[in-house]
Amino acid sequence: MGYGTTFKRLWVYMSKYKPMYVLLAVTTTVSIALELSIAWFLNIITDAAVQFNMDKWIDFIFVGAVILIVYGLNTYIDNYFKSKVSMNVRNDIRIDMMNHVLRLPHSFFSNSHSGDLLSRFTNDNQVIGDASGRIIVDLVKNPLLAVAAFSYLMYIEWRLALICISIGPLMMMIGKVFGSTVRKTSNNMQLKQGKVTSFLQDILGADHIFKMFNLEKKLMNQYIDHCADVIKIEKKLGKINAAANASSTVVGNLTFVIAILLAGYFVAKGSLNVGSMIAFIQLMNYLVMPFTVIPTLWANMQQALGGAERTFVILDHPVEYNDIQEQEISRKPFTSLKLSSVSFGYPLSDSKSTISDISFEIKEGQKIAIVGLSGGGKSTLFKLLLGLYPPDQGLIQINGRDIREIGIREQRNYFSYVPQENYLFSGTIKDNILDGNHSADEYELIAASQQANAFEFISKFPNGFASDIGEKGKSLSGGQKQRISIARAILRNSPVLLLDEATASLDQESEKIVQDALQKLMQGRTTIVISHRLSTTIDADCILVVEDGRIVEEGTHEQLMMRQSRYFALYSSQKEEEQERLYSVT
Numbered sequence: 001m002g003y004g005t006t007f008k009r010l011w012v013y014m015s016k017y018k019p020m021y022v023l024l025a026v027t028t029t030v031s032i033a034l035e036l037s038i039a040w041f042l043n044i045i046t047d048a049a050v051q052f053n054m055d056k057w058i059d060f061i062f063v064g065a066v067i068l069i070v071y072g073l074n075t076y077i078d079n080y081f082k083s084k085v086s087m088n089v090r091n092d093i094r095i096d097m098m099n100h101v102l103r104l105p106h107s108f109f110s111n112s113h114s115g116d117l118l119s120r121f122t123n124d125n126q127v128i129g130d131a132s133g134r135i136i137v138d139l140v141k142n143p144l145l146a147v148a149a150f151s152y153l154m155y156i157e158w159r160l161a162l163i164c165i166s167i168g169p170l171m172m173m174i175g176k177v178f179g180s181t182v183r184k185t186s187n188n189m190q191l192k193q194g195k196v197t198s199f200l201q202d203i204l205g206a207d208h209i210f211k212m213f214n215l216e217k218k219l220m221n222q223y224i225d226h227c228a229d230v231i232k233i234e235k236k237l238g239k240i241n242a243a244a245n246a247s248s249t250v251v252g253n254l255t256f257v258i259a260i261l262l263a264g265y266f267v268a269k270g271s272l273n274v275g276s277m278i279a280f281i282q283l284m285n286y287l288v289m290p291f292t293v294i295p296t297l298w299a300n301m302q303q304a305l306g307g308a309e310r311t312f313v314i315l316d317h318p319v320e321y322n323d324i325q326e327q328e329i330s331r332k333p334f335t336s337l338k339l340s341s342v343s344f345g346y347p348l349s350d351s352k353s354t355i356s357d358i359s360f361e362i363k364e365g366q367k368i369a370i371v372g373l374s375g376g377g378k379s380t381l382f383k384l385l386l387g388l389y390p391p392d393q394g395l396i397q398i399n400g401r402d403i404r405e406i407g408i409r410e411q412r413n414y415f416s417y418v419p420q421e422n423y424l425f426s427g428t429i430k431d432n433i434l435d436g437n438h439s440a441d442e443y444e445l446i447a448a449s450q451q452a453n454a455f456e457f458i459s460k461f462p463n464g465f466a467s468d469i470g471e472k473g474k475s476l477s478g479g480q481k482q483r484i485s486i487a488r489a490i491l492r493n494s495p496v497l498l499l500d501e502a503t504a505s506l507d508q509e510s511e512k513i514v515q516d517a518l519q520k521l522m523q524g525r526t527t528i529v530i531s532h533r534l535s536t537t538i539d540a541d542c543i544l545v546v547e548d549g550r551i552v553e554e555g556t557h558e559q560l561m562m563r564q565s566r567y568f569a570l571y572s573s574q575k576e577e578e579q580e581r582l583y584s585v586t
């Protein structure tokens with residue numbers, strides 16, 4: 001995307017605030033007029049002073065006061081609306097980004113680092129806002145100020161004005177030489193800052209891990225390396241900015257010195273009065289200053305356009321659905337779920353299919369257990385059922401209808417999903433359980449937590465359901481988090497339960513309580529369970545043994561045990577482990 005295109009897209013956001021930009025055009029014009037009026041004011045006061053003419057002194061005081069008051073008011077309005085327009089554009093883009101990000105497919109999140117996304121929501125958003133307010137207004141104002149100052153200079157003494165304007169091409173050259181380097185370096189800087197944010201996000205939410213593995217030294221060194229990278233770019237940026245400023249200051253002052261020498265010469269010769277020379281000096285500042293600040297403003301603009309480009313990359317990513325809707329709880333009847341020759345490979349993954357030619361059917365009220373070694377593709381199968389990825393081949397049907405006809409929202413509504421790791425959001429216990437069904441009442445909330453064996457521990461908290469669970473449920477135990485997650489799934493009460501049994505080791509007591517809650521959750525529900533425990537496989541209507549993405553065995557517990565093959569081996573090894581655990585406890 002070129003910068004022109006990026007700006008056009010940014011303009012779509014800015015143009016919503018046209019009245020504010022019109023007002024800023026007025027304040028800019030007034031501010032230019034005021035700058036010139038100060039030069040004019042210096043001119044008349046100096047001439048009056050040189051001529052020992054004190055008649056108009058009271059008028060001068062009055063005019064000076066008016067200029068100052070208007071200057072003050074205009075600066076206030078100008079600054080206020082510059083920041084207001086920035087704030088509004090920033091906020092609109094932020095809201096659009098969130099609205100878009102919430103609708104992006106799972107594959108997008110799988111392939112992005114949340115820290116990088118966070119940096120686009122924060123750092124990039126900040127610079128885009130600055131560009132839409134202060135930077136763009138100053139980029140328009142400074143050339144206009146230069147033109148106005150030049151016109152006034154021409155009026156005072158055209159020969160001096162022509163010398164002064166020679167600064168223009170020289171400054172442009174400086175801007176061009178340094179501008180593109182500043183842009184590249186600034187973009188690099190944003191990327192590095194994104195990496196630092198990602199790094200911080202990884203470690204700050206996992207203090208227990210870095211403490212347990214004693215990773216402090218490693219992380220400290222990594223952070224120092226990240227900071228060194230940032231400092232390296234900052235130094236480079238500092239050097240470029242210093243060189244650009246030094247060059248423009250030298251060129252500006254050189255022109256200034258030449259012009260002032262000539263002005264002095266004209267005054268001495270009597271062709272220019274002292275007042276005009278003073279006004280001339282003031283105007284020179286207005287002519288030189290724009291040329292010195294424009295390269296920096298231009299670089300800031302390009303940095304902001306870089307940020308906008310990164311933002312638009314996200315906004316351009318295809319979404320799963322067109323609008324965000326209220327939570328919908330499916331109460332549609334469910335009769336069957338059928339997979340026919342389903343195959344799938346992860347996008348961007350080098351390996352062959354993760355799921356190959358999988359077929360099975362589950363009818364209302366049945367329970368299927370999926371077992372197999374780690375990495376076999378069990379969780380991936382759930383991702384396909386939940387519509388997180390579309391299958392590459394084959395057919396998934398719910399109630400005999402192809403899921404492509406059903407649509408992704410309705411497809412997801414058929415399922416309650418309890419993942420292996422419990423993702424809870426910051427907030428209260430009540431908020432998290434009600435995420436299962438926002439329209440549930442108090443009675444249903446209590447009933448769900450009772451069924452999930454969670455009510456007792458929740459009641460013991462001083463604030464009960466209103467207790468804050470901390471970031472990702474930090475202030476809860478593993479078992480408590482699982483039970484809240486189960487209560488959430490109970491409240492959702494979708495026709496089919498997808499249960500990825502937790503392998504995380506809980507203490508025996510806690511595991512028993514969680515297991516009991518899971519049994520209650522499965523009771524009478526159509527369930528597909530990724531099973532790591534014997535208790536959930538034995539009573540299953542069908543057990544699928546998955547290896548390398550394929551179903552290598554299927555049948556009931558008795559049938560598979562009789563076959564004495566893969567399931568038998570898995571079951572026997574689990575049984576041994578269970579018994580070892582029992583012995584070690586007793």
Ligand SMILES: Nc1ncnc2c1ncn2[C@@H]1O[C@H](COP(=O)(O)OP(=O)(O)OP(=O)(O)O)[C@@H](O)[C@H]1O
Pocket residue numbers: 110346349354373374375376377378379380381
């Ligand atoms: N987002 C992803 N991108 C690429 N490959 C992935 C992705 N997620 C999982 N995989 C790969 O797919 C394969 C199957 O993973 P999956 O999580 O489905 O296994 P699993 O049988 O559920 O394992 P476990 O029992 O350990 O949870 C693994 O080789 C894994 O590395």
